[in-house]
Amino acid sequence: MGQLENKTAVITGGGTGIGLATAVRLADEGAHVFITGRRKTELDAAVETIGAARATAVPGDVSDPADLDRLYDAVRARGRGLDVVFANAATASLIPLEQITQEDFDHIFDINVRGTLLTVQKALPLLNEGASVILNASTAADNGAEAFGLYAASKAAIRTFARVWANELKGRGVRVNAVSPGPIDTPGITNLFGDAADVRTKLATDTALGRMGRPEEAAAVVAFLASDQSSFMLGANVYVDGGENQI
Numbered sequence: 081m082g083q084l085e086n087k088t089a090v091i092t093g094g095g096t097g098i099g100l101a102t103a104v105r106l107a108d109e110g111a112h113v114f115i116t117g118r119r120k121t122e123l124d125a126a127v128e129t130i131g132a133a134r135a136t137a138v139p140g141d142v143s144d145p146a147d148l149d150r151l152y153d154a155v156r157a158r159g160r161g162l163d164v165v166f167a168n169a170a171t172a173s174l175i176p177l178e179q180i181t182q183e184d185f186d187h188i189f190d191i192n193v194r195g196t197l198l199t200v201q202k203a204l205p206l207l208n209e210g211a212s213v214i215l216n217a218s219t220a221a222d223n224g225a226e227a228f229g230l231y232a233a234s235k236a237a238i239r240t241f242a243r244v245w246a247n248e249l250k251g252r253g254v255r256v257n258a259v260s261p262g263p264i265d266t267p268g269i270t271n272l273f274g275d276a277a278d279v280r281t282k283l284a285t286d287t288a289l290g291r292m293g294r295p296e297e298a299a300a301v302v303a304f305l306a307s308d309q310s311s312f313m314l315g316a317n318v319y320v321d322g323g324e325n326q327i
């Protein structure tokens with residue numbers, strides 16, 4: 081028996097990287113996973129990897145309320161409510177303070193902050209008692225890396241959402257926690273930093289373990305927070321960072 085037999089999960093950004101690894105892991109634990117993201121090809125490939133019996137793709141943009149309505153309509157149509165939400169979709173850019181434009185601000189905050197808010201807000205009517213909501217924050221929220229101001233501030237908002245929503249939803253038996261990855265080797269990291277060896281070495285040496293993490297290592301922590309194994313955890317922020325921000 082898996083930890084999530086007969087459970088239903090939504091994973092935003094579930095087509096690649098940490099979201100995909102989490103979708104695979106939660107499905108392995110017995111859940112049916114609904115994944116969303118803007119690129120249909122990536123989602124279709126993810127469903128192929130996971131198996132169509134365990135995964136449903138609903139393409140969409142988390143910053144678009146109508147797209148999220150379609151996602152949750154599909155969950156509702158399955159008729160079993162919702163037990164796990166992993167609000168994982170986000171975007172990142174490296175922009176120094178003096179170069180940040182209004183458009184940059186709106187783009188990052190629309191997806192990362194408003195998108196996360198809408199993802200969880202629109203899930204509320206479907207959440208079963210005992211449901212677990214996990215928000216994907218980042219070590220960037222508290223390490224002050226240069227040119228990461230917009231992204232880091234958006235992730236600090238995510239961490240704070242976890243505290244407030246945990247408090248607001250505890251009466252319904254819904255737990256909310258955050259996860260804060262350090263450098264995890266994903267397509268998102270390659271898009272942001274390129275794949276130059278010196279950049280990857282720098283990301284690796286920023287951690288105490290001297291390596292980047294694997295998406296599966298972040299997914300394992302999300303699976304723990306999604307399951308009853310973490311039943312006494314509420315409003316927490318769990319670092320998966322190879323010690324980057326810890327030691």
Ligand SMILES: NC(=O)c1ccc[n+]([C@@H]2O[C@H](COP(=O)([O-])OP(=O)(O)OC[C@H]3O[C@@H](n4cnc5c(N)ncnc54)[C@H](OP(=O)(O)O)[C@@H]3O)[C@@H](O)[C@H]2O)c1
Nearest residue numbers: 093096097098117118119141142169170218263264266268
């Ligand atoms: N990798 C790291 O080192 C690291 C460290 C700390 C935190 N994180 C966080 O981990 C999460 C996943 O990132 P990742 O590294 O796995 O990168 P990734 O592979 O690029 O995954 C991000 C996913 O989010 C989706 N997405 C982006 N914008 C979206 C939107 N507007 N609507 C719906 N889906 C959207 C992308 O799909 P589409 O482009 O098809 O929409 C993609 O599948 C993010 O929240 C990121 O901030 C990552």
